[in-house]
Amino acid sequence: MLIEKIPHHLRNTIVSLELPLYIELEGDVCRPPDELALGDTLMVLGLIRNQGRPVTLYFNPGPARELVEGHPLVKELLLPEKRPAGWELTSIPVGRSGRRQTWVSQKTHSHKVRVLPVDQIKANPVYAHSLYYRFKNLDDRPSVFVDPGRSPALKGLLSKNRPTMVVFPLNPGRVDYFWQDEAWWISLLRELGKEYHLVAVGAGDYGSLTAEVDEVLAMDHPDSTLADLAWLMQQAHGFVGRDGGLAHLALAVNPRVTVVWDSMASFRFWASHQACHIMMSNPYAMRYPQACRLYPEDLAENTHMVSLSDSEGHMIEQELSLQKDENRILELFGSVSGFARAVQAQREIMAERQAVNGWMQDPAQKREFYAQSLGTALASQKGKLQPGQGWTALVFP
DSSP states (O other), X not given: XXXXXXXXXXXXXXXXXXXXXXXXXXXXXXXXOSSOOHHHHHHHHHHHHHHTXXXXXXXXXXXXXXXXXXXXXXXXXXXXXXOOTTOOEEEEEOOXXXXXXXXXXXXXXXXXXXXXXXXXXXXXHHHHHHHHTTOSOOOOSOOOOOOTTSOOTTGGGSOSSSOEEEEEOOOTTOSOOSOOOHHHHHHHHHHHTTTSEEEEESOSXXXXXXXXXXXXXXXXXXXXXXXXXXXXXXXXXXXXXXXXXXXXXXHHHOSOEEEEESOHHHHHHHOOTTSEEEEOOOOHHHHSGGGGOOOHHHHHHSEEEEEEEOTTSOXXXXXXXXXXXXXXXXXXXXXXXXXXXXXXXXXXXXXHHHHHHHHHTOHHHHHHHHHHHHHHHHHHHTTOSOTTOEEEOOXXX
């Protein structure tokens, strides 16, 4: 049953997900936007896999070039060409992991939501584009090709005595966190360490967490390449880590992946149905969108906070008003509707912060949530949960 069939006063979640479509696919040609991050790049490869035939990829994949060029369905790799005028790409601030600023297309696919638990409402770019292009294969995992003949540079990190677990508790690419608590990670790593050989990857310095793992592969280590990390994750028992590019890489090569999220907005647009998820944020406004609704008169008459990128790429929050700053708003966002999306995104960011702070500042609720989430994370790696299952914080207060 679709949510839209339920009377308005009884709905307890959104009616549809408006999924951004930033990958253009024309027959045997694929044109993604420029400067995609690792996770986005792997999503492009997942889309090509779902199409099921080789394509010419007009794309510069940056550090992921080796993963892309080795993919069996990528026929040719060329630098981006000028795109047709129908696919206008704009950069707007959104609440997502890794960076608040991401490429979003003016073209979207409206995915009507069925009656589901809040932690089942998700559709990452692979799934969104596969729906839009009407592919029979709706596999929403990212894709990657690991050369079986590649020299195993990280073989020494695998344990001969215990199963190896790759962990990613710190994401250095994050601008900020709605939730991050070393105490939670220490508890999880100590429990996992009783059965698994733990290898921490992806950060420059793990600080106090270093003592809780068996091996640390710093991101600036010469063998910490994406292709070598993909090989390591493929050989490991499983992966537990933060939302980010390495989590997407793990999902492409390993069936046992547990991802920890602190943003419901990021989760809904980037999570896979094939991983187990720990969701630390569950804002009231995400379940009841009328609580976060932006009315036209509100947009026109009031001052609104938005997140902007400064000259050095850092995010700053600034107040803007259509009455006083219309020219600057049009320069920054291209249109009033673009400004409205930015204001809405900022409201969602504030809702995420309030949701996490609410239970984090309540000692009893925090203890209960930590016990539940830690238990779920351990159960997922021991094979006690099905893909797609997980734990989500209750709406609090």
